[in-house]
Amino acid sequence: WAEGDPLITEIQDWNRYLGDGVDAAPYGMPSAFEADVIRRDVPWLTADPVSSVNFTPLHALDGIITPNGLCFERHHAGTALIDPADYRLMINGLVDTPLVFTMSDLKRFPRENRVYFLECAANSGMEWRGSQLNGCQFTHGMVHCVMYTGVPLRTLLQEAGVRTSGKWLLAEGADASAMTRSIPLEKALDDCLVAFAMNGEALRPEQGYPVRLCVPGWEGNMWVKWLRRLEVGDKPWAQREETSKYTDLLENGIARRHTFLMDVKSVITSPSPQAPVTHGKGPLVITGLAWSGSGTISRVDVSIDGGRNWKTARLDGPSLPKALHRFYLDIEWDGSELLLQSRAMDEKGYIQPTKDELRAARGVNSIYHNNSIQTWQVRQDGEVENVEVS
Ligand code: MTE
Ligand code: CO
Numbered sequence: 001w002a003e004g005d006p007l008i009t010e011i012q013d014w015n016r017y018l019g020d021g022v023d024a025a026p027y028g029m030p031s032a033f034e035a036d037v038i039r040r041d042v043p044w045l046t047a048d049p050v051s052s053v054n055f056t057p058l059h060a061l062d063g064i065i066t067p068n069g070l071c072f073e074r075h076h077a078g079t080a081l082i083d084p085a086d087y088r089l090m091i092n093g094l095v096d097t098p099l100v101f102t103m104s105d106l107k108r109f110p111r112e113n114r115v116y117f118l119e120c121a122a123n124s125g126m127e128w129r130g131s132q133l134n135g136c137q138f139t140h141g142m143v144h145c146v147m148y149t150g151v152p153l154r155t156l157l158q159e160a161g162v163r164t165s166g167k168w169l170l171a172e173g174a175d176a177s178a179m180t181r182s183i184p185l186e187k188a189l190d191d192c193l194v195a196f197a198m199n200g201e202a203l204r205p206e207q208g209y210p211v212r213l214c215v216p217g218w219e220g221n222m223w224v225k226w227l228r229r230l231e232v233g234d235k236p237w238a239q240r241e242e243t244s245k246y247t248d249l250l251e252n253g254i255a256r257r258h259t260f261l262m263d264v265k266s267v268i269t270s271p272s273p274q275a276p277v278t279h280g281k282g283p284l285v286i287t288g289l290a291w292s293g294s295g296t297i298s299r300v301d302v303s304i305d306g307g308r309n310w311k312t313a314r315l316d317g318p319s320l321p322k323a324l325h326r327f328y329l330d331i332e333w334d335g336s337e338l339l340l341q342s343r344a345m346d347e348k349g350y351i352q353p354t355k356d357e358l359r360a361a362r363g364v365n366s367i368y369h370n371n372s373i374q375t376w377q378v379r380q381d382g383e384v385e386n387v388e389v390s
Contacts, residue, residue: 036060039070042138045126050078051177053120055141058267058289059275064317064324065115066144068199073206074120074142076177080226084210089156089194093170093231096161103210106196109151109159114193114216115323117291119143119262121219121246125367127374128359131386135274139374139386140267143291145324148214150195153188157232166232170239171213174228181222182236183215187260191216191322194227217293217322218260219368221246251363264352265371266290266300266327266344277382281335286313290325292346297325299345304331306339306375306389307354313342321347338378339389356390 001008030037039054046052056072073079084103092098123142126132133139157169162185169188173179183192193214196203203209208225215222221241236242236258248256268288271277277284286304290297296319301310313327327342344352353361358372377387 034060037070039072040137042133051076053122053142055137056144057137057274058141058143058269059136059272061269062287062326064145064289064320064326065199066146066324068146068201068204068207071144071146071198071204071207072120072142074220075175075206076179077175079205080173080175081205082174082210082226087210089211089227090229091156091160091232092229093233094163094166095157095232096163097159099156099160101156103196106151106194106211109155111149111151112193113147113149114191114214115145115147115318115320116214116216117143117145117262117322117324118214118220118223119265119291121221121259121262121368123220124265124370124372124374127355127372128367128370129364131375131388134386136267136269136272136374137274140289142220143289143324145291146198147200148193148195149197149200150193150211150214153192153194153213153230154190156194156230157188160232162232165234168233168236170229170231170233170237171222171224171227172229172231173208173224174226179221179224179241180237180239181224181241182233182239183222185232187215187218215260217262217295219246219262222260246368248362248366248368250365256366259369262291262293263369263371264290264292264294264297264344264346264350266297266342266352267374268302268340268342268376271340271378271382271384272376273384273386276384277333277378280382281333284331284333286329286331286340288313288327288342290315290327290342290344291323292344292348292350293322294350295321295347297344298347298349300325300327301343301345302327302329303341303343304338307341307343307373310343335380337380338376339387340376340378341373343373355388
């Protein structure tokens, strides 16, 4: 601190005058000084904003919960606006009794609260062939993590009575894209939720208000928003989103399909290109996020020299299956250049691959399921850049 700092010695306006009263913002907003913490899109990525994506500002967040207004949005036909009074959910197909639920019907079933990450299968997709986007918001921001409140999908399926021939479930959205995905019945009866709240309040319109499907640990595309119909069938449907999209073309010309699981992944959120080091050498908090569709994260290692040496990071905050985990490595920075990497391991022992390892296994034709290790170069002036090491 500096001798005679007016911020210490002088009375400031916020100290001198009364502030706004309690009703100034009936629905509270973040401080005006946080105006930079917003979702952002990459305009050249898609032809128009209606079938597009914007990204969670991971570089500016902490903990494991994403604030509702900052959850990335991915729409194929814009946000559907549905009055809950007009909401209907149909269950049909191989069931004993086809059913239609209203909003108030859904709210009479026993509910559960669960914290889950949702990651788009295309997250980090632009980085398959080389480092491209300068910021973890853009390279990794197609993920969010909130607490959902909803009715287990199992409960609703049991209400309709699934026939023994039922093996798959088709989930259909009510938006203009009529998003449709096939889900194995085993998963539907396991941990899927028909959710109507996130972080304690109603879903946001962008996230599927009034009702969305949660398919924990599996690719975001299956988490159908504005859910309107569930059809039980005996085989998968081969919809557009599971044939021409959300399949992974390998080097040998064969495409992997039904790649539902989101494998173990992590990224350092700060320092990162949008969160440079502004304080010079000395104590430096390195922090990031790790997650796995297979369960909890058991360990995260951090390297400051491009993967030559590793230190085990400190996991802090709740460790919940199929949720984001927060890690920290607190170091003394000597002011020299750093090549920051994080490498996560999940409870099944699966270890996040390097970019070279992933490319050797999958080639570079796919845009989906890139869970490889990210490198940030921290320069001596504290600026940070997206780079690759091999
Ligand atoms: N559901 C409907 N009905 N329409 C959509 O366009 N997009 C899917 C999925 N569910 C989509 C949808 C994709 S690709 C993803 S990654 C997630 O929703 C994104 O969820 P979010 O917008 O809440 O982040
Ligand atoms: Co997606």
